[in-house]
Amino acid sequence: MTRTMANPIIDTAATSKQPIMGIHSLEALLANIDGMVYRCLADKAWTMEFVSQGSLALTGHLPAELLGEKAIAFYDIIHPDDRDGVELAIQTSLENSRRYDIEYRILRKDGDIRWVSDRGTAVKRGDQGISILEGIIQDITKRKKADEDLLEAERRYRSIFENAVEGIYQSTLEQGYLAVNPALARTYGYDSPSQLISNLRDIGSQLYVDNGRRLEFMKIMDEHGIVSNFESRVYRKDGSVIWISENARAVRNEAGNFLFYEGTVEDITQRKANEAKIHFQATHDPLTKLANRALLQERLDQSIERARQEGKCVATVFLDLDKFKYINDSLGHQVGDELLLTIAERLRHCVRESDTVARLGGDEFVLVLVNQSNDKSVESTVQRVLADVAKPWSVNGMEVQVTCSVGISMFPAHGTDSTALLKHADAAMFEAKRLGRNNSQYFSENSNGVVTDGLEMVSSLRRAVENQEMLLHYQPKYDLRTGRMVGAEALIRWRHPKRGLVSPIEFIPMAEEAGLIGGIGEWVLQTACRQSRDWQNAGYPPISVAINVSPMQLERDDLVHQVATVLEQTGLAPELLEIEITESGMMRKVEHSMAVLQKLKNIGVRISIDDFGTGYSSLSHLKRLPLDTLKVDKSFVRNISSDHENHSIVKAIVLLAGSLKLKVVAEGVETEEEYKVLQNIGCDEMQGYFKGRPVPANCFAERHLDTGHLSWPAQKIAQLCAPNCHGLLP
Numbered sequence: 001m002t003r004t005m006a007n008p009i010i011d012t013a014a015t016s017k018q019p020i021m022g023i024h025s026l027e028a029l030l031a032n033i034d035g036m037v038y039r040c041l042a043d044k045a046w047t048m049e050f051v052s053q054g055s056l057a058l059t060g061h062l063p064a065e066l067l068g069e070k071a072i073a074f075y076d077i078i079h080p081d082d083r084d085g086v087e088l089a090i091q092t093s094l095e096n097s098r099r100y101d102i103e104y105r106i107l108r109k110d111g112d113i114r115w116v117s118d119r120g121t122a123v124k125r126g127d128q129g130i131s132i133l134e135g136i137i138q139d140i141t142k143r144k145k146a147d148e149d150l151l152e153a154e155r156r157y158r159s160i161f162e163n164a165v166e167g168i169y170q171s172t173l174e175q176g177y178l179a180v181n182p183a184l185a186r187t188y189g190y191d192s193p194s195q196l197i198s199n200l201r202d203i204g205s206q207l208y209v210d211n212g213r214r215l216e217f218m219k220i221m222d223e224h225g226i227v228s229n230f231e232s233r234v235y236r237k238d239g240s241v242i243w244i245s246e247n248a249r250a251v252r253n254e255a256g257n258f259l260f261y262e263g264t265v266e267d268i269t270q271r272k273a274n275e276a277k278i279h280f281q282a283t284h285d286p287l288t289k290l291a292n293r294a295l296l297q298e299r300l301d302q303s304i305e306r307a308r309q310e311g312k313c314v315a316t317v318f319l320d321l322d323k324f325k326y327i328n329d330s331l332g333h334q335v336g337d338e339l340l341l342t343i344a345e346r347l348r349h350c351v352r353e354s355d356t357v358a359r360l361g362g363d364e365f366v367l368v369l370v371n372q373s374n375d376k377s378v379e380s381t382v383q384r385v386l387a388d389v390a391k392p393w394s395v396n397g398m399e400v401q402v403t404c405s406v407g408i409s410m411f412p413a414h415g416t417d418s419t420a421l422l423k424h425a426d427a428a429m430f431e432a433k434r435l436g437r438n439n440s441q442y443f444s445e446n447s448n449g450v451v452t453d454g455l456e457m458v459s460s461l462r463r464a465v466e467n468q469e470m471l472l473h474y475q476p477k478y479d480l481r482t483g484r485m486v487g488a489e490a491l492i493r494w495r496h497p498k499r500g501l502v503s504p505i506e507f508i509p510m511a512e513e514a515g516l517i518g519g520i521g522e523w524v525l526q527t528a529c530r531q532s533r534d535w536q537n538a539g540y541p542p543i544s545v546a547i548n549v550s551p552m553q554l555e556r557d558d559l560v561h562q563v564a565t566v567l568e569q570t571g572l573a574p575e576l577l578e579i580e581i582t583e584s585g586m587m588r589k590v591e592h593s594m595a596v597l598q599k600l601k602n603i604g605v606r607i608s609i610d611d612f613g614t615g616y617s618s619l620s621h622l623k624r625l626p627l628d629t630l631k632v633d634k635s636f637v638r639n640i641s642s643d644h645e646n647h648s649i650v651k652a653i654v655l656l657a658g659s660l661k662l663k664v665v666a667e668g669v670e671t672e673e674e675y676k677v678l679q680n681i682g683c684d685e686m687q688g689y690f691k692g693r694p695v696p697a698n699c700f701a702e703r704h705l706d707t708g709h710l711s712w713p714a715q716k717i718a719q720l721c722a723p724n725c726h727g728l729l730p
């Protein structure tokens with residue numbers, strides 16, 4: 001409002017000075033109006049000419065206080081901060097001949113500040129050129145407060161919307177997104193909410209990875225009016241995929257008509273990854289990342305169910321590595337782990353994507369071959385498994401080879417639930433082991449018997465020594481140059497009360513596992529030493545006797561003491577005792593082996609490596625071990641006359657042994673040809689069926705000892721026992 005208000009522009013009927021009702025009734029009417037009706041000059045002070053009674057309630061001033069030139073200028077009642085605005089509005093109204101409608105604050109007489117609405121008109125009085133303002137001022141403090149509260153609430157909600165870490169949106173089916181917050185734009189990879197809204201038009205096909213996910217969302221929304229924790233995979237702007245969780249509801253107006261969907265979006269990619277990780281850990285073997293027992297059971301159950309519906313077969317293939325423990329112990333756990341990883345990889349390659357490969361722990365694996373129509377298809381996979389597992393594998397510059405024993409059970413022929421199938425495949429695997437390892441066996445009723453027998457065997461093995469069921473057979477060793485018998489190897493047998501003579505191949509591993517090898521080994525040591533001594537006492541020339549010592553005996557601290565005691569008790573010269581230990585057994589704990597063997601060596605006992613060539617001894621170890629003899633494994637002697645590879649291997653071993661000053665004994669010599677080839681190669685000694693099978697002590701004496709030295713009674717005894725000398729076991 002200009003202070004001069006010099007331009008009267010409106011000349012209305014209100015200025016005609018022709019009242020249309022009596023002055024009193026008009027005043028009464030104005031007094032009843034809520035607010036202050038006024039007429040004033042459009043001058044600097046807003047000099048009031050008329051003020052209605054409402055001024056008291058509005059400003060705290062009586063009308064009289066505001067009227068006339070000496071009175072309080074209304075201009076001064078206007079809040080100082082609002083005066084310029086009010087002035088401008090009035091001025092504009094004057095210039096444009098428009099009504100004014102303004103809101104501002106006034107200072108009441110009591111110091112209170114009130115918001116008022118001032119609506120009025122600038123009128124020209126007659127032709128004097130004086131502008132007059134006529135209007136009504138009303139207290140709108142309450143409304144203003146309400147408006148401000150509303151504004152504040154809106155500001156708060158907008159701030160929440162703008163700054164929320166969760167994505168928030170409003171959308172409709174037809175229009176897509178109506179509004180989204182910056183967090184949602186960020187989550188979906190857009191620069192701003194507006195970019196998201198304009199780019200992401202078809203939510204159903206552009207956003208969700210899984211077709212039909214949007215429809216599913218709508219279906220739930222239609223049914224329940226709300227969607228909770230709706231988890232989906234969605235595409236971000238750059239095409240990458242994330243996981244989100246949505247909570248949404250349908251917003252309706254008071255009449256119940258649908259307006260839009262309103263929802264929040266949380267990026268749960270990390271949570272999903274964590275969940276997946278935890279689930280993976282709970283269902284997979286940590287080393288090989290193959291399925292673990294729990295997942296195997298689950299997959300097997302599912303496969304059985306599907307096969308049942310489709311009339312197909314499922315094969316459960318139980319696989320156990322042969323002699324894995326030796327590799328683990330001799331080459332270390334790290335190498336053992338690498339081997340398991342290699343095997344896991346090979347097994348994965350042997351089966352189809354839909355099959356399952358699981359590791360139960362240790363060296364036990366299970367394959368679930370689904371959708372099989374007959375044993376033939378299973379057989380080809382199993383053969384592939386046997387061949388692939390047995391492929392050589394190189395570690396630390398060495399070539400290592402392992403084989404496996406495989407047991408197979410078929411659904412539905414061998415069981416109709418996962419527990420039975422696993423149990424039966426395990427039993428069949430046990431049978432495969434028994435049959436010499438590196439082969440596969442299908443479950444048969446007999447397999448169960450084998451397992452039960454196994455358990456019974458262990459329990460009777462415990463009492464075998466005290467029940468005097470153990471016996472030793474002796475197999476001669478011959479010098480290949482002189483053709484003379486030079487010693488005997490003691491080989492244990494078990495005369496089982498029901499099963500007859502049992503091979504050490506069958507019960508020694510059992511004794512090792514059941515912790516019975518110590519007692520059995522001690523018995524062998526005593527019996528063999530006493531026997532050698534008895535032969536001498538009977539008048540035969542001193543004969544060297546070799547015993548087999550299991551790696552577990554070697555690991556026991558009392559072996560050296562035991563040997564020394566037995567030698568002392570029997571009076572056998574230490575050099576007549578030879579201790580044979582397998583190559584792999586010796587390498588199990590090579591430093592410990594060296595120490596024990598050195599002590600044995602110190603008391604005069606001779607040491608030989610058995611089954612040489614099948615283990616993993618390194619040259620440096622061979623050099624450091626206190627050895628006397630290398631016994632070449634019979635697998636290299638087999639067909640040595642025609643098998644060039646074997647021929648070269650044995651020749652190389654002879655050369656190696658020569659340079660290490662060790663004697664070489666060839667095992668398993670069965671034919672004259674083999675005998676002659678070994679002679680030509682320069683091998684020192686031989687052992688094998690060609691010269692003699694393992695036989696009981698009395699037969700050994702009769703067949704292989706030089707009876708020329710015997711006094712009559714001993715010779716007589718040897719002759720008397722001769723008829724009993726049929727080989728009970730090879």
Ligand SMILES: Nc1nc2c(ncn2[C@@H]2O[C@@H]3COP(=O)(O)O[C@H]4[C@@H](O)[C@H](n5cnc6c(=O)[nH]c(N)nc65)O[C@@H]4COP(=O)(O)O[C@H]3[C@H]2O)c(=O)[nH]1
Nearest residue numbers: 491492504505508524548549550668669670688689694730
């Ligand atoms: N095919 C063929 N085989 C031949 C020939 N000559 C000997 N053999 C067999 O080859 C095995 C040689 O013993 P080994 O390699 O120490 O292998 C032994 C040894 O590792 C273990 N063993 C035997 N007695 C004992 C023992 O008292 N203690 C321990 N810890 N292990 C023993 O059991 C294994 C098997 O013993 P056996 O069944 O007696 O089998 C013996 C023997 O009967 C041949 O010309 N052809």
